[in-house]
Amino acid sequence: MKNVFKVFFAMVLSALALPAAAALNVFACEPEWAALAGELGGDKVSVYAATTALQDAHHIEARPSLIARARSADLLICSGSELEIGWVPLLLTQAGNNRIQPGSPGYLEASQLVERIEIPKVVDRSLGDIHPAGNPHVHTDPRNIARVAEVLAQRLAQLDPADAEVFRSRAESFKARWQAAIVRWEKDGARLKGVPVVVFHKDMSYFIRWMGMSEVGSLEPKPGIPPTPAHLAELVEQMKRAPAKVIVYSPYNDAKAAQFLSERTGIPVAMMPFTVGGTARAKDLFGLFDDTIERLLAAVK
Amino acid sequence: MHRKTLCAMALAVAWSAPLSVRAQDAELTKIRDEIRQMKEAYEKRIEALEKRLQETEAKAGKAADSAEQAQSTAVAASQAAVQASSRPSAENAMNPGISAILNGVYSNLKQDPNTYRINGFVPTMGEVGPGKRGLSLGESELGFSANIDHLFRGNLIASISPDDSSIDIEEGYIQTLALSNGFTVKAGRFFSAVGYQNQVHAHAWDFTDAPLAMKAFLGNQLNDDGIQVKWVAPTDLYFDVGMELGRGRAFPATSGGGNKNGFGSGSLFTHLGGDIGSSLAWQAGLSYLATSPQNRTYADLDSTGTPVTDSFSGDSRLWVMDGVLKWSPNGNPTTNNFKLQGEYFRRNENGTLAYDTQAASLGTQTGSYRSRQSGWYLQGVYQFAPMWRVGYRYDRLDAGTTGIGLVNTGALTAADFPILGGYNPTRNTWMVDWSPSEFSRIRLQFARDYSRMGLTDNQIFLQYIVSMGAHGAHQF
Numbered sequence: 001m002k003n004v005f006k007v008f009f010a011m012v013l014s015a016l017a018l019p020a021a022a023a024l025n026v027f028a029c030e031p032e033w034a035a036l037a038g039e040l041g042g043d044k045v046s047v048y049a050a051t052t053a054l055q056d057a058h059h060i061e062a063r064p065s066l067i068a069r070a071r072s073a074d075l076l077i078c079s080g081s082e083l084e085i086g087w088v089p090l091l092l093t094q095a096g097n098n099r100i101q102p103g104s105p106g107y108l109e110a111s112q113l114v115e116r117i118e119i120p121k122v123v124d125r126s127l128g129d130i131h132p133a134g135n136p137h138v139h140t141d142p143r144n145i146a147r148v149a150e151v152l153a154q155r156l157a158q159l160d161p162a163d164a165e166v167f168r169s170r171a172e173s174f175k176a177r178w179q180a181a182i183v184r185w186e187k188d189g190a191r192l193k194g195v196p197v198v199v200f201h202k203d204m205s206y207f208i209r210w211m212g213m214s215e216v217g218s219l220e221p222k223p224g225i226p227p228t229p230a231h232l233a234e235l236v237e238q239m240k241r242a243p244a245k246v247i248v249y250s251p252y253n254d255a256k257a258a259q260f261l262s263e264r265t266g267i268p269v270a271m272m273p274f275t276v277g278g279t280a281r282a283k284d285l286f287g288l289f290d291d292t293i294e295r296l297l298a299a300v301k
Numbered sequence: 302m303h304r305k306t307l308c309a310m311a312l313a314v315a316w317s318a319p320l321s322v323r324a325q326d327a328e329l330t331k332i333r334d335e336i337r338q339m340k341e342a343y344e345k346r347i348e349a350l351e352k353r354l355q356e357t358e359a360k361a362g363k364a365a366d367s368a369e370q371a372q373s374t375a376v377a378a379s380q381a382a383v384q385a386s387s388r389p390s391a392e393n394a395m396n397p398g399i400s401a402i403l404n405g406v407y408s409n410l411k412q413d414p415n416t417y418r419i420n421g422f423v424p425t426m427g428e429v430g431p432g433k434r435g436l437s438l439g440e441s442e443l444g445f446s447a448n449i450d451h452l453f454r455g456n457l458i459a460s461i462s463p464d465d466s467s468i469d470i471e472e473g474y475i476q477t478l479a480l481s482n483g484f485t486v487k488a489g490r491f492f493s494a495v496g497y498q499n500q501v502h503a504h505a506w507d508f509t510d511a512p513l514a515m516k517a518f519l520g521n522q523l524n525d526d527g528i529q530v531k532w533v534a535p536t537d538l539y540f541d542v543g544m545e546l547g548r549g550r551a552f553p554a555t556s557g558g559g560n561k562n563g564f565g566s567g568s569l570f571t572h573l574g575g576d577i578g579s580s581l582a583w584q585a586g587l588s589y590l591a592t593s594p595q596n597r598t599y600a601d602l603d604s605t606g607t608p609v610t611d612s613f614s615g616d617s618r619l620w621v622m623d624g625v626l627k628w629s630p631n632g633n634p635t636t637n638n639f640k641l642q643g644e645y646f647r648r649n650e651n652g653t654l655a656y657d658t659q660a661a662s663l664g665t666q667t668g669s670y671r672s673r674q675s676g677w678y679l680q681g682v683y684q685f686a687p688m689w690r691v692g693y694r695y696d697r698l699d700a701g702t703t704g705i706g707l708v709n710t711g712a713l714t715a716a717d718f719p720i721l722g723g724y725n726p727t728r729n730t731w732m733v734d735w736s737p738s739e740f741s742r743i744r745l746q747f748a749r750d751y752s753r754m755g756l757t758d759n760q761i762f763l764q765y766i767v768s769m770g771a772h773g774a775h776q777f
Contacts, residue, residue, distance in 0.1 A: 051632075052579060052631065052632065054579075054631040054632070054633055055631065055632045055633045056633060056635055059633075059634060059635055060632075061582070061627070061634075061775070061777050062774065062775075062776060062777055063574070063576065063582045063627075063777050064539030064572065064573075064574025064575060064582070064583075064584050064777060065537075065539060065574065065575045065576040065582065067533060067539055067574075068533065068534075068536060068537055068538065068539035068540075068574075068575070069537065071483050071533045071534075071535055072535045082772070085772045085774065086739075086772065086774050086775070087774060089774050090774045090775075090776060092478075093454060093476060093478070093485070094485070094533070094776075095483070095533060096477075096480055096481065096482065096483040096484045096485045096531070096532065096533050097481060097483070098478065098479045098480060098481045099481065101451075101478050101479065102448075103451065125738075125740060125769075128738075129738070129739065224738070224739075225737075225738060226635075226687045226688070252633055252635070254635070254636055254687075
């Protein structure tokens with residue numbers, strides 16, 4: 001038995017001697033933050049997106065592959081506000097990486113940097129899977145992305161001072177292009193003001209507020225609870241009295257419920273890209289909002 | 302006013318009455334008397350009514366007063382409540398995440414659960430049986446977890462058994478947060494990383510009970526008091542190695558732990574894991590557990606039918622190979638997902654076996670003991686629709702070869718060690734469960750259990766498991 005333990009220690013010591021990677025390793029919980037880190041870091045960062053647009057960030061398991069990536073990350077950026085509560089805490093305790101623990105420069109919760117909406121007054125599980133800190137899907141408002149970009153660029157520079165100048169100039173370039181794009185989107189999307197919309201899950205709330213649309217219902221009876229026949233029947237009745245102009249859902253949602261409501265009410269249905277990679281056109285952050293607005297305009301015309 | 306009218310009416314009636322002259326005086330006196338009596342009676346009743354009216358009015362006034370008082374008290378109370386709630390909330394802000402798990406089960410068991418045993422294998426003297434018949438409350442779990450400071454995280458999970466009101470510490474450990482280079486250290490009592498399912502809390506198991514191999518080789522679930530060091534490699538393919546040193550407080554070590562310094566159990570483990578495309582994730586592990594039980598006792602019935610206590614001292618070596626494969630379309634398990642899980646256990650025990658240590662039957666005798674045994678299970682769980690899953694599990698144990706010195710020399714017979722007699726227990730288990738949310742689950746399970754030699758146990762379980770409070774994160 002003693003020999004086995006000796007071999008074990010030898011393995012651990014030899015592994016410690018492995019060289020560290022050169023570029024800054026960024027672990028992004030969601031594709032939008034991976035895209036943002038790519039915009040700001042360029043080739044000075046190596047970005048890993050833990051989830052894709054086809055996955056629901058609420059329901060991810062702390063898979064071995066994620067622990068392995070968190071192990072070598074220099075910076076972890078997530079939406080936060082308990083969106084990833086089922087898996088990120090495990091990555092943090094399992095990975096043995098003190099660089100990305102809460103409170104260190106390598107830990108960044110995007111939703112903590114912006115004003116959150118839909119903070120529940122009453123917190124009770126009978127109300128569904130609600131987030132006591134407010135709606136975590138902050139990236140659907142591009143103005144929030146601008147705010148997160150500022151802090152993320154600072155963090156990158158703090159973690160890799162040698163490339164601080166690169167991060168600063170890339171951040172400035174991004175900011176200029178982003179502000180111009182926001183002006184364009186607000187102009188293009190002006191027609192969406194006041195448009196009533198039914199959502200699948202409350203994951204587009206920041207976008208809806210930014211565009212001045214109004215959310216009149218959700219396919220989920222309660223946040224996180226899959227659509228039920230009874231609730232859909234209620235929605236059909238509600239739409240007869242006060243019809244919405246469009247029903248939206250995200251790529252990770254089951255499209256059946258949205259199509260059911262559309263068939264019963266004649267209201268058009270539109271899949272939103274929701275995040276980078278959600279549709280072919282949403283291949284970066286700019287494409288994400290271009291495509292979102294275009295799809296909505298096409299649906300409500 | 303009422304009174305005057307009544308009197309006037311009475312007098313008018315009296316005076317207008319036609320009366321004979323002789324009878325007049327007598328009659329008149331009589332009538333006057335009657336009128337006076339009437340008047341007096343009315344006056345009394347009216348007085349009584351007036352009194353009651355006054356009293357009622359007074360009472361009503363008081364009631365209004367007290368209602369007002371009550372209202373002002375309520376206002377004061379709510380103000381106090383506002384103040385009170387603002388004070389403890391600041392104190393509560395640092396409270397640990399608290400969670401409670403409740404579970405209850407209805408069991409329909411063909412065989413008496415008190416006679417449960419796994420033939421061919423040394424009894425672990427742990428909670429391996431299928432539980433009670435009928436309705437019963439399972440063990441309730443109470444969990445506290447929080448970061449202690451910037452260096453440590455703490456976790457306490459206590460299980461409360463409903464009948465003997467005992468509280469067991471399932472896990473109570475601290476874990477490092479601030480180590481780097483992939484190292485984490487745990488200290489305290491924790492579920493051992495030996496095998497796969499051993500680390501998973503019972504409420505997160507896919508079946509109501511543990512695989513037979515865990516019951517036979519780990520005494521259901523192994524949680525020793527000790528230290529664990531784990532290291533995760535800096536590679537994209539997940540690779541970890543770890544070591545545990547413990548007191549050896551439970552099976553396969555000595556029950557209660559040996560009275561000695563140093564360590565009573567040691568284990569090594571390693572895992573590999575990764576993704577295949579975006580739809581498949583896998584993990585494979587190998588672990589080794591070494592203990593040196595001293596006077597590890599168990600109960601048996603010898604050839605004379607007398608209950609005896611036998612005891613083993615020596616070395617116990619356990620190897621476990623485990624594998625898990627999880628599938629979900631594009632890595633999104635919301636609608637459909639599948640989980641395949643299996644473990645293979647192999648144990649060698651070498652030492653001495655003492656028969657009848659209490660000298661209750663044929664007298665204490667000691668001889669050599671040697672066993673090579675194995676067991677495995679394979680299970681699959683498929684979520685065919687949101688909230689709904691079905692699962693199947695196959696269990697098999699192989700009693701292998703057991704050499705008992707006292708039997709080989711002819712001092713005793715195999716009938717004196719009936720529970721160690723060669724037998725290969727098997728079990729088939731089917732389940733279906735419904736989880737309306739992440740926090741509740743209702744499960745129906747049917748098992749055909751051949752743990753006892755020559756007896757079939759049909760087991761039906763209907764179970765609920767719910768979790769309240771802090772949102773627990775489950776390991777892969």
